[in-house]
Amino acid sequence: MPLIPKDTEKTAAFEPRGKTSRPRAIRRLVIWYRRNAAVTTIVDTAANSASVAGNVAGNMVSSAGSVVTSASSMAGSMLQPLVFDPLRRLQGGDGDLESRSFEDAERLWIAVDGMGGDNAPGEILDGCLQALQRLPIRIKFVGEIEKVFYSAKELELEESLNDAITKGYIELVRSGTSVEMNEEATSVRKKRDASINVAMDLVKKGEATSVYSAGNSGAMMASAIFRLGRLKGIDRPAIGALFPTKDPGQPVLVLDVGANMDCKPNYLHQFALLGNIYSRDVLQVKKPRIGLLNIGEESCKGNDLSLQTYDLLSGEERFNFAGNCEGRDVLSGEFDVVVCDGFTGNVLLKFLESVGSVLLDVLRAELPRGRRGKVGSAFLISNLKRIKKRLDHAEHGGALLLGVNGICVIGHGSSKALSVVSALRLAHSASKHGVMDDLAQLQNPQVLTV
Numbered sequence: 537m538p539l540i541p542k543d544t545e546k547t548a549a550f551e552p553r554g555k556t557s558r559p560r561a562i563r564r565l566v567i568w569y570r571r572n573a574a575v576t577t578i579v580d581t582a583a584n585s586a587s588v589a590g591n592v593a594g595n596m597v598s599s600a601g602s603v604v605t606s607a608s609s610m611a612g613s614m615l616q617p618l619v620f621d622p623l624r625r626l627q628g629g630d631g632d633l634e635s636r637s638f639e640d641a642e643r644l645w646i647a648v649d650g651m652g653g654d655n656a657p658g659e660i661l662d663g664c665l666q667a668l669q670r671l672p673i674r675i676k677f678v679g680e681i682e683k684v685f686y687s688a689k690e691l692e693l694e695e696s697l698n699d700a701i702t703k704g705y706i707e708l709v710r711s712g713t714s715v716e717m718n719e720e721a722t723s724v725r726k727k728r729d730a731s732i733n734v735a736m737d738l739v740k741k742g743e744a745t746s747v748y749s750a751g752n753s754g755a756m757m758a759s760a761i762f763r764l765g766r767l768k769g770i771d772r773p774a775i776g777a778l779f780p781t782k783d784p785g786q787p788v789l790v791l792d793v794g795a796n797m798d799c800k801p802n803y804l805h806q807f808a809l810l811g812n813i814y815s816r817d818v819l820q821v822k823k824p825r826i827g828l829l830n831i832g833e834e835s836c837k838g839n840d841l842s843l844q845t846y847d848l849l850s851g852e853e854r855f856n857f858a859g860n861c862e863g864r865d866v867l868s869g870e871f872d873v874v875v876c877d878g879f880t881g882n883v884l885l886k887f888l889e890s891v892g893s894v895l896l897d898v899l900r901a902e903l904p905r906g907r908r909g910k911v912g913s914a915f916l917i918s919n920l921k922r923i924k925k926r927l928d929h930a931e932h933g934g935a936l937l938l939g940v941n942g943i944c945v946i947g948h949g950s951s952k953a954l955s956v957v958s959a960l961r962l963a964h965s966a967s968k969h970g971v972m973d974d975l976a977q978l979q980n981p982q983v984l985t986v
Contacts, residue, residue, distance in 0.1 A: 650679030651714035652751020663956020721754030750947030773939030793881035811873035827861030829876035934959035
């Protein structure tokens with residue numbers, strides 16, 4: 537066997553290794569990476585975008601540093617209302633959740649039913665304290681004082697609560713026994729000092745701009761009707777919920793989602809009028825597209841309720857009726873307001889609430905396991921978080937009770953701190969935009985009585 541010269545042997549030792557000499561783990565990683573086209577595309581796109589952005593930013597800063605600085609401050613002041621308004625962004629980013637500093641003069645009073653919900657008063661209080669740091673609001677927290685302080689001590693919120701009370705950002709308002717989740721809505725007549733009644737009275741007296749409760753939704757609706765009264769021309773209030781669409785910055789308002797199980801055509805017509813005003817004033821949609829939830833796009837489709845309602849909406853000149861909306865089109869972004877009866881709307885709402893968690897479970901099950909799965913998840917984790925954020929009902933907090941003479945936000949019965957913050961953000965936004973002024977001008981709409 538011929539001997540290899542020493543020089544040749546030394547040179548061969550420093551030559552780069554071929555594919556066959558790579559460690560097995562690295563070869564597997566390369567093969568997996570190449571096979572997963574989606575991951576490759578995401579990484580390559582992010583890398584290219586980062587590179588281009590870096591070059592552009594470098595050139596701009598080096599050539600016009602002072603101009604960039606002044607333009608940034610100007611843009612920040614001009615865009616602040618849009619960035620702060622969660623209804624325009626539908627909580628599309630994490631910036632909403634950062635603590636901010638506000639002038640005391642811009643803080644609005646919101647009444648909170650501290651005893652409503654499965655996790656009251658602890659989680660409700662926790663959410664309120666967090667909201668005080670993120671929103672320009674003050675809170676009148678209505679509840680049984682002893683239980684409130686006990687929960688604050690149990691959750692280690694005593695210091696934060698006392699500090700908020702000292703600053704005048706939160707005021708504890710004593711109430712009697714609350715209306716339980718399993719009680720009839722008419723219980724609000726018997727329990728006159730229930731927390732939801734006391735909170736409603738604060739809005740009626742003008743001591744708060746809006747009210748929030750995660751308690752018995754039927755009781756809240758009854759209390760709002762008895763204490764605040766209905767708007768003129770509105771027969772039945774409706775619960776309106778914001779659903780995400782393909783456009784993360786523009787949700788769709790769906791109503792009714794549970795207040796009225798059996799509806800008449802004139803009820804749905806009134807829901808459309810209410811939704812149009814809210815979408816225009818609060819969501820800042822210039823000409824909202826109104827849709828009627830139905831089983832087909834054609835005007836001849838649907839049951840008697842749908843057919844009669846279609847005739848009413850198509851002849852209305854006060855809003856833009858875009859026609860029937862099929863179930864698959866609700867989240868398409870083609871409609872700004874979708875009206876339906878409370879039974880159908882509630883089924884739709886509960887179904888949507890399950891989509892986020894089910895979708896994430898499916899993605900987890902489909903991702904490769906072991907080391908390959910961990911690497912793949914690392915590339916996709918930010919995308920998965922954004923998907924969950926857009927579909928998680930806790931991110932949207934609550935639904936609006938439209939048609940009563942006051943701003944009322946109904947929270948989910950299982951609401952926790954994050955949901956409370958989101959709901960208070962919704963209440964603040966509605967109060968800030970003066971939606972009640974336009975709703976009050978809705979006098980005796982011409983509707984068909986059936």
